[in-house]
Amino acid sequence: MRTTGRPTGFFHDLFLRNFSSKLAVTPMVLTVLVIFIGCTAWTVTYSFTNSRLLPSLDFIGFDQYVRLFKDSRWQTSVRNIAIYGVFSLTFTMVVGFLLAVLMDQKIRFESVFRTVYLYPFALSFIVTGLVWQWIMNPAFGLQESVRNLGWAGFTFDWLTNRNMVIGALLIAGIWQGTGFVMVLLLAGLRSVDEEVWKAARVDGIPTWRTYISIIIPMMRGTFVTTFVIVGSGIVRLYDLVVALTGGGPGISSEVPTKYVFNYMFGAGNIGQGLAASTVMLLTVLIILIPWAFYEFRPRRDR
Amino acid sequence: MTTEITTTELKGPSGPKPKKLLTPQRILIYVILTMFAIYFLLPLYVMLMTSFKEMPEIRLGQIFSPPTQGWTLEPWFKAWNSACTGLYCEGLKVGFWNSVKITVPSTIVSVFISALNGYALVNWRFKGSEVFFAILIFGSFIPYQVMLYPLVILLSQAKIFATLQGVIVIHTIFGMPILTLLFRNYFASLPQELFKAARVDGAGFWRIFFQIMVPMSLPIFVVAVILQVTGIWNDFLFGIVFAGTSNYPMTVQLNNIINSMQGVKEYNVNMAATILTGLVPLTIYFISGKWFVRGIAAGAVKG
Numbered sequence: 001m002r003t004t005g006r007p008t009g010f011f012h013d014l015f016l017r018n019f020s021s022k023l024a025v026t027p028m029v030l031t032v033l034v035i036f037i038g039c040t041a042w043t044v045t046y047s048f049t050n051s052r053l054l055p056s057l058d059f060i061g062f063d064q065y066v067r068l069f070k071d072s073r074w075q076t077s078v079r080n081i082a083i084y085g086v087f088s089l090t091f092t093m094v095v096g097f098l099l100a101v102l103m104d105q106k107i108r109f110e111s112v113f114r115t116v117y118l119y120p121f122a123l124s125f126i127v128t129g130l131v132w133q134w135i136m137n138p139a140f141g142l143q144e145s146v147r148n149l150g151w152a153g154f155t156f157d158w159l160t161n162r163n164m165v166i167g168a169l170l171i172a173g174i175w176q177g178t179g180f181v182m183v184l185l186l187a188g189l190r191s192v193d194e195e196v197w198k199a200a201r202v203d204g205i206p207t208w209r210t211y212i213s214i215i216i217p218m219m220r221g222t223f224v225t226t227f228v229i230v231g232s233g234i235v236r237l238y239d240l241v242v243a244l245t246g247g248g249p250g251i252s253s254e255v256p257t258k259y260v261f262n263y264m265f266g267a268g269n270i271g272q273g274l275a276a277s278t279v280m281l282l283t284v285l286i287i288l289i290p291w292a293f294y295e296f297r298p299r300r301d302r
Numbered sequence: 303m304t305t306e307i308t309t310t311e312l313k314g315p316s317g318p319k320p321k322k323l324l325t326p327q328r329i330l331i332y333v334i335l336t337m338f339a340i341y342f343l344l345p346l347y348v349m350l351m352t353s354f355k356e357m358p359e360i361r362l363g364q365i366f367s368p369p370t371q372g373w374t375l376e377p378w379f380k381a382w383n384s385a386c387t388g389l390y391c392e393g394l395k396v397g398f399w400n401s402v403k404i405t406v407p408s409t410i411v412s413v414f415i416s417a418l419n420g421y422a423l424v425n426w427r428f429k430g431s432e433v434f435f436a437i438l439i440f441g442s443f444i445p446y447q448v449m450l451y452p453l454v455i456l457l458s459q460a461k462i463f464a465t466l467q468g469v470i471v472i473h474t475i476f477g478m479p480i481l482t483l484l485f486r487n488y489f490a491s492l493p494q495e496l497f498k499a500a501r502v503d504g505a506g507f508w509r510i511f512f513q514i515m516v517p518m519s520l521p522i523f524v525v526a527v528i529l530q531v532t533g534i535w536n537d538f539l540f541g542i543v544f545a546g547t548s549n550y551p552m553t554v555q556l557n558n559i560i561n562s563m564q565g566v567k568e569y570n571v572n573m574a575a576t577i578l579t580g581l582v583p584l585t586i587y588f589i590s591g592k593w594f595v596r597g598i599a600a601g602a603v604k605g
Contacts, residue, residue, distance in 0.1 A: 036441030
């Protein structure tokens, strides 16, 4: 190691030492400073202004936020994403874990099952949305098929039913995402030491008890990570809504991302769109900050 | 109580080795797994069957039955060549080539930059590098909508808004966090002696990267490329905002074909178009198999 005889000015420290390395990470540093910090700060700042068709620095305090939360379209959006989030998170986590446990029983054709469960995840949300739009088409889809089988009163009109349209989004979203959760949790299950299982068996603990009292607590890290990934994905839900329902019928399946998009690029009310996206940012931070504390807390074993 | 069971368990081997039979419990497992498999496969089956049917048969409303009045390839040709997306009726092929033009450079650039990032973060640390990395990862969770408008302004000022270059830049930026994480973890797992030996031999930053790190990291490059190609191909939001009408990727065109208001809906053409759009990621998924799974397990943060 050459630690002596180097020039050590401030300028040298900041730029020249490890010059190639610093050059190589310039794109990352610029991305962090300009995009992640700069653009986010820009959005938050302008959410307090009276920007309409074009951004302007005419500050009006919290007016945009007050207007936002009075807007029934926004209220609907928030309620929809909350319902979607709770059901989708619960279902994908529970079923994903159940499938992972079953897949972990040394079954045959494991890779075939895994391939089948996961392939929807490889598809675009647009593709997923359009496929389910076709299956749930009230005139020709599942409803008509079942009626043609002889059950004339059968109704499955979720796409055109204001109260059930979130259910339609859930069916498609769960179809897309469950396999992904299964894969993450299966990886977590496989990382549990075989000795733990042996010890539990020796102690005569039934399998289901072992899962609940030993394995799940041991997999806490995997669960938290999966939760964060799925959770921040839910906040971003956009493509699926555009493709499956277009926000309809009426405004009954609107979501915050779509609200933001419409106000920024459609309605010419940028300020309100920026206020809405700032609220989304806060939501994600509420999910992320506890996770960051959990993930990066000082640990003795690292 | 525990000790009692332990002693019986530890009696040691006696009697013939138990044959592995299909117990009721295992049959139940397979039944459940198969039922889920059917649920997951059903949409793909419906898509395929619909795309081979003529419209009169589709109107009968038997979505789950295979074509009974003859199979047709017509919807596929129409989806590719002449389906209407808004103003134009040139089919999906335009969007397909746009997607190729977007995906190939974005993948190459973002994988290269991220590999360099990961390498620098592991082997050439400097003051603040870990902080930048932490913000990068944290930033990847921020909803894109938060950064969308200022990015439009930035790209307009750089005169690349509504161009292919613009959307390529955006994909490169947002691909960076997860790929950097991937490469950083991989390079950290390589034996550091190699790096030190190369240093002693006088190799510098770039030489070590190209002659030692890259050749040793082909597996992780494969994973990164799979993640990026599928991710960028499936993107909708960046395409619709940044690409500009004439550069719309396939996903945007597909949505325009199906969700446009005018004309009679041709469900068979729609389903053929949907399969065509899903074909590239599906092919990658089926060919790459384990690599894809490794990729999402290692870096599914991009979603």
